[in-house]
Structure formats: C-alpha cells, structure tokens
Amino acid sequence: METQQFDIAFTHATLLTADPARPILRDASIAIADGKIAWIGRGLPEHVPCKRRVDASGKVITPGFVNVHSHSILTMVRGVAADLGFAPSYTPGIPKGTQVTPDQARVLARLGALEMLMFGSTLIGDNFVCADVTTEAMAELGMRLTPSWRIHDVDFSKVTEGKWEYSAAIGSATLQAGLDLAERWKNHPLVSVQLAAHAVDTCSDGFLREIAAISRACDLRVNTHLGQSKVEVTRVQERTGKTSTEVLDEAGLLNDRLMAGHCIYVTDPDIERLARAGTHAVHIPKCNATSGRLAPVHRIKRAGVNIALATDTQHGDMVELMRWALMTARVQENGVNDDWQPRHVFHMATLGGARATGMGDRLGSLETGKLADLVMFDFRRPHLTPHANPLGTLVHTGQGRDVELVMVNGEILVEGGQPTRVDMAEVCAQAEEVCQALWRNV
Numbered sequence: 001m002e003t004q005q006f007d008i009a010f011t012h013a014t015l016l017t018a019d020p021a022r023p024i025l026r027d028a029s030i031a032i033a034d035g036k037i038a039w040i041g042r043g044l045p046e047h048v049p050c051k052r053r054v055d056a057s058g059k060v061i062t063p064g065f066v067n068v069h070s071h072s073i074l075t076m077v078r079g080v081a082a083d084l085g086f087a088p089s090y091t092p093g094i095p096k097g098t099q100v101t102p103d104q105a106r107v108l109a110r111l112g113a114l115e116m117l118m119f120g121s122t123l124i125g126d127n128f129v130c131a132d133v134t135t136e137a138m139a140e141l142g143m144r145l146t147p148s149w150r151i152h153d154v155d156f157s158k159v160t161e162g163k164w165e166y167s168a169a170i171g172s173a174t175l176q177a178g179l180d181l182a183e184r185w186k187n188h189p190l191v192s193v194q195l196a197a198h199a200v201d202t203c204s205d206g207f208l209r210e211i212a213a214i215s216r217a218c219d220l221r222v223n224t225h226l227g228q229s230k231v232e233v234t235r236v237q238e239r240t241g242k243t244s245t246e247v248l249d250e251a252g253l254l255n256d257r258l259m260a261g262h263c264i265y266v267t268d269p270d271i272e273r274l275a276r277a278g279t280h281a282v283h284i285p286k287c288n289a290t291s292g293r294l295a296p297v298h299r300i301k302r303a304g305v306n307i308a309l310a311t312d313t314q315h316g317d318m319v320e321l322m323r324w325a326l327m328t329a330r331v332q333e334n335g336v337n338d339d340w341q342p343r344h345v346f347h348m349a350t351l352g353g354a355r356a357t358g359m360g361d362r363l364g365s366l367e368t369g370k371l372a373d374l375v376m377f378d379f380r381r382p383h384l385t386p387h388a389n390p391l392g393t394l395v396h397t398g399q400g401r402d403v404e405l406v407m408v409n410g411e412i413l414v415e416g417g418q419p420t421r422v423d424m425a426e427v428c429a430q431a432e433e434v435c436q437a438l439w440r441n442v
C-alpha cells in the first residue's frame with residue numbers, strides 16, 4: 001500500500017495476524033496511515049516519514065476482537081442473574097430492560113462497552129431496548145458497532161409469568177425503532193445497524209416473515225437467538241410443530257446475512273440447514289456453560305458453519321472467552337484433537353467474527369490495506385512468559401486485563417490500559433448509582 005506518511009508505527013512486535021498465510025511474525029513492524037494498516041514487515045521503509053514510533057519489544061499485537069453478540073445494559077444484573085436462570089429477559093425477580101429509563105440505559109451501556117473495549121473488543125454487536133441512546137453512548141467511546149434494537153412481537157412483560165402473547169402493536173413499534181436506528185446511523189463510518197429478530201418464540205411466524213422481507217428490502221443483516229433454551233424449543237414446537245431453525249428457514253431468514261446466537265438446541269438436520277444456508281453461528285460458551293448447557297459447536301464446526309464468538313451477558317473478556325470455547329469443546333470431544341487448537345478459537349474471535357458481520361474483507365486480521373483495529377498485549381509478565389508459542393500462551397493464560405493498547409480505525413482508544421476518551425472511574429461510579437436505584441425497585 002503506497003502512503004506518504006505513517007501516523008504511527010509499532011516496531012519489534014510479535015504479531016499474531018489471524019492471516020492463515022503468515023499467522024505469526026516476530027520482531028515485526030506494523031504501521032498505520034489514514035485509519036488503515038499501511039505496512040507490515042521487518043523494520044520500516046526508510047523513505048516514509050512516521051509521526052510516532054512505539055517500541056513494542058515484549059509486546060504482542062493481535063487484530064481487534066470482534067464480539068458480535070452483547071447486551072451491555074445487562075451489566076445491571078451482573079453477579080446475580082447468572083445464578084438464577086438461562087437469560088435475564090426470561091428471569092423473574094431482577095431488573096428488566098422495560099424498566100430502564102433512557103438515561104439509565106446510556107450509563108449502563110457505557111459501562112458494558114467500556115469493559116469490552118478495555119479488554120480488546122474493537123467491534124461489538126450490541127442489542128437491546130433503548131438502542132437509540134445506547135448506540136450513542138457506545139459510539140462516544142470510538143468503537144466499531146453493529147447495534148440493533150430488540151425486535152419482537154411477544155409481550156415480554158408476560159413472558160416471565162409463562163405467557164407468550166403476541167401483539168401487532170408491539171411488533172410494529174419495535175420494528176420501527178429498529179428501522180429508525182438504521183436510518184439514524186446509515187452514514188456513520190463505524191456503525192452498521194442490524195435488525196435483531198429476538199428469538200423464534202418471541203417473534204410470531206408472520207412477524208418473522210415481515211422482518212425477512214424488510215431485511216432484504218433495506219439490505220440489513222439480522223441477528224437472533226437460536227435454540228437458546230428448552231423453553232424456546234418447547235414453545236416453538238407447540239406453536240408450529242417445527243424446530244426454531246426450520247421456522248427461520250421457512251420465514252426466509254436462514255441465509256448468509258444471519259447471525260444465530262447460542263445454537264444450543266439444534267438437531268443434526270438443523271446444523272445441515274445452517275451450513276447449507278451459510279448462516280453464521282455465534283458461539284457463546286461462557287454464558288451457555290454458566291447456565292449449565294453447551295452448544296454442539298464441535299458438530300457445527302465440523303459441518304463447515306462459520307463461527308463467531310461473543311460474551312453476551314457475561315464478563316466482556318474475549319481472551320477468557322477463547323479459553324472457554326477451547327475447553328468446553330475439548331470436553332465435548334473427549335480430548336485434545338486437531339479441530340480444537342488455539343488458532344481455531346483465535347480465528348473465531350477475530351476473522352470468523354468479522355466474516356459474520358459481513359466485514360471479513362476489511363477487518364479481522366492484520367493485513368496491509370485492512371482497517372486499523374488492533375490490540376497490543378504486554379507479554380512482559382510472569383504468566384505470559386516464555387514466548388515459545390505466543391498464541392498458545394495468549395489463549396491458555398492471557399487475560400483481558402493484559403491489554404495495554406486498543407486501536408480502532410487508527411485511533412488509540414485505550415493506552416497504558418486506560419481509556420483515552422472517558423474517565424473510567426466516572427463511568428463506574430455512575431453505573432453503580434444507576435444499578436442501586438434499579439435493584440431498589442425490584
């Protein structure tokens with residue numbers, strides 16, 4: 001890539017590129033110009049001036065992590081909801097999204113997004129109520145976003161009482177909110193709005209078909225929760241006599257623009273359908289395991305389905321999540337094999353996620369010409385020494401808090417482990433206050 005000047009260059013780094021052609025480069029330089037990766041190699045070309053040089057000896061640089069399924073507002077139920085049920089939206093006795101005011105949502109979204117950013121997620125796919133204000137709050141942090149409004153026509157206020165009642169008014173209101181969000185952000189370089197068909201049990205058959213038609217007409221990608229719970233599977237069987245995957249297929253949603261979160265309760269024929277359609281599976285191993293379940297991700301991977309990783313409502317640490325993905329798959333495989341190695345979960349956390357969002361040609365790996373979303377880890381720490389296989393070390397013993405620097409689109413958003421655009425202590429203090437108020441009203 002020809003460039004007149006580098007904005008910043010990191011030298012003497014170890015690069016974990018996620019590029020299968022050259023996965024690990026040692027003592028390498030990576031230089032950024034105009035928000036893109038302009039140079040990767042040994043040293044730097046002498047004729048190109050460079051505004052800032054960072055000696056990255058002892059540091060490991062990776063692509064930014066692509067965390068495609070989160071609900072940052074749900075930080076409000078942290079430490080409690082995980083021990084009560086499989087998902088906060090279905091769990092009684094805790095604060096609900098419907099009770100959160102826009103101002104509270106803004107504060108909670110900043111907390112959740114900041115946690116993910118500081119631990120190396122450069123793109124987050126956040127979905128929930130109040131996405132108008134939460135998208136603004138997260139965009140202020142400078143991250144890349146694929147936000148979506150929670151779209152459903154079920155009356156969520158009755159779901160926790162065991163009643164699934166569908167309302168056209170709720171459906172059109174949530175769908176319109178999702179479309180308004182897309183219109184509001186359509187020209188923003190870092191934001192790509194999606195439609196979120198919440199789940200097959202919370203969206204009626206006709207409503208799913210409507211979402212599919214609008215997705216095609218407006219060229220919007222779709223995310224959903226698929227086979228998330230036995231409750232969902234049972235409801236859908238009672239309503240349609242089919243699996244959730246079959247219902248999505250018949251509604252016209254099962255295609256390569258769909259990201260299906262969880263995929264716990266999917267049959268082998270369902271997995272074949274996902275593979276044929278090119279649908280992307282969003283693997284959420286920590287959330288699933290915390291509620292006592294595992295997706296058959298070893299079978300999903302073997303079928304050739306592209307897999308992305310996501311933290312969902314759990315701790316927003318993609319490094320820890322790679323470890324959960326690797327360990328839980330090995331439990332399912334009854335041992336260590338060539339299908340589940342550190343490079344596979346690293347791929348899911350980077351390039352697999354980028355492909356799921358439709359941005360695999362621009363994001364997800366350290367390659368010249370791609371957008372400059374990257375993370376630098378300080379490997380000069382006891383638990384990250386030695387560096388015989390830095391990728392193995394990162395996946396097995398690394399942590400999000402080893403992140404020293406995060407760059408999105410060429411801008412440094414975390415440096416020295418601290419955010420550059422916001423005051424971390426203030427974000428945490430405001431969120432604590434909001435959560436105390438919400439929990440007082442439960």
Ligand SMILES: [Zn+2]
Pocket residue numbers: 069070071225261312313
């Ligand atoms: Zn979710």
